[in-house]
Amino acid sequence: MHTVALTPTSAGQIRRSLWRNLLITLLVNTLAGVFFSLTSEAPAWRVMLTTHTVGVSVFVALTLTFTVIKPSPSREPFYFMGAIIVGGVLGLAINWLVRLDEVAWIVIEYPRYLLASLIVMMLSAAMVASVLWGREKIGRLEAAYHAEQAKRGSQDKMLMQAQLRMLQAQIEPHFLFNTLASVQSLIDVSPIMAKQMLGLFNDYLRGSLARTRDAKATVRQELELLRTYLGILQIRMADRLHFEIDCPDTLQDALLPPMLLQPLVENAIRHGLEPKVAGGTVRITVHSEAGQLIADVCDDGLGLPAGVYGDGVGLTNVHARLGTLYGSQAQLALRAQAGGGVCARVNLPLEH
Incomplete structure (x- = not known):
């Protein structure tokens, strides 16, 4: 329609x-x-x-x-x-x-x-x-x-290609249709929750569309959009999904490429928590060290599936964007957590 x-x-x-x-x-x-x-x-x-x-x-x-x-x-x-x-x-x-x-x-x-x-x-x-x-x-x-x-020059070409991949990664029909199905199922049984999900989806759509026009976003904007995204999924997954977001006030206005962290959160949900019967928690933390902005997206899900989590389109796009924008000054690293789950870390130059 x-x-x-x-x-x-x-x-x-x-x-x-x-x-x-x-x-x-x-x-x-x-x-x-x-x-x-x-x-x-x-x-x-x-x-x-x-x-x-x-x-x-x-x-x-x-x-x-x-x-x-x-x-x-x-x-x-x-x-x-x-x-x-x-x-x-x-x-x-x-x-x-x-x-x-x-x-x-x-x-x-x-x-x-x-x-x-x-x-x-x-x-x-x-x-x-x-x-x-x-x-x-x-x-x-x-x-x-x-x-x-x-x-x-070749650097500008690579930047525009990375922007294209970023925009393509944002368009997630699977997420959109899951949200639609959830709202439809909630309309009769829980109109209040359906209304809440509609409100969150409206905020997410407005925020993600606005970000496609920006070269940089603040950490505050990035985390607010992730909070909305996770709020939608939390209604759908109920008690199977919890999330925590921690960022000091001094870094709220730091700059980073828009929607850089969302593919990491999507992977944590899709590969770590959704397949796990009991679900789990996604933790997003931001701090700085030696002139670097460091963001961690960690989950306590099923762990790192061989040949899946590290080779997805979303993570490939994050690698490409970091390499194009910052060269060797930025990196993306994945590591398995001792107690189960995966932690993805993004390092990039700290700028305001």
């Missing part, structure tokens, strides 16, 4: 992007319709109608926003969320008008159906739209890279 913001330059590129993203939208709508059909008592055709009307409406709203209005980069996140809200509400309105004979029955018999439909469809649209929008930003970075590679 889903769409994308488009900013290609030529008419041919615009047409190709429109058709490509419309096809992606229809495909994801269909997959979402199948998913919701399996978890809903409503007839499959009704569910499919809802997913497609909402998805195509959001697609049209986002396409018009980014090809006609063309907001400035600083305002893109606000227009992005506004277009999703307008498109989602319009799509649900169209869906209910088409099913006019059922509207009164729904309102009387299932008043919470209206709220649940709006929340689930809007969240689904926001998730997939954010993925597609992020991939459009990747396309823009790639175009800029190819335009500049004749002018720039």
Whole structure:
């Protein structure tokens, strides 16, 4: 239920992007319709109608926003969320008008159906739209890279490639759809927790989109985003996940590449704690030593799987970004903990 913001330059590129993203939208709508059909008592055709009307409406709203209005980069996140809200509400309105004979029955018999439909469809649209929008930003970075590679030295080329890998690593459909499934399951059994997860997801989406435009982030911003990310996972994993974050006030404004630590936290959860029946704790600590900013991400999970934890895309990207930005002055090291689990340490020059 889903769409994308488009900013290609030529008419041919615009047409190709429109058709490509419309096809992606229809495909994801269909997959979402199948998913919701399996978890809903409503007839499959009704569910499919809802997913497609909402998805195509959001697609049209986002396409018009980014090809006609063309907001400035600083305002893109606000227009992005506004277009999703307008498109989602319009799509649900169209869906209910088409099913006019059922509207009164729904309102009387299932008043919470209206709220649940709006929340689930809007969240689904926001998730997939954010993925597609992020991939459009990747396309823009790639175009800029190819335009500049004749002018720039090898160091600048490596930096832009690392930025591309960083942005790709941020787009995590697995996390997005798990969040959607969790919210859907919580709507009936615990509306308060569903609302809490929606709030955290909104904060995470806003923060991660804002970070894609920044060359550097403060430790405070990095840890706040990680706290939000872990808060979402904590609702999903319940008592199986605990986390601790420790950073002295003197280092809160220190600078580091944005979202540098998130792949380390993702690996700790995915490979260490999720497979462990009892779960465990993720500890994030930041300190300084001899002019170096040092960040540790440790877990007490299952330990270091051979050939998995150290060779993942996320860790490869962290290595590449550190090497490109700091050369031999920064490093990433993994070590197994004596009591079980893994500790990942990032060292980089301390700067404010």
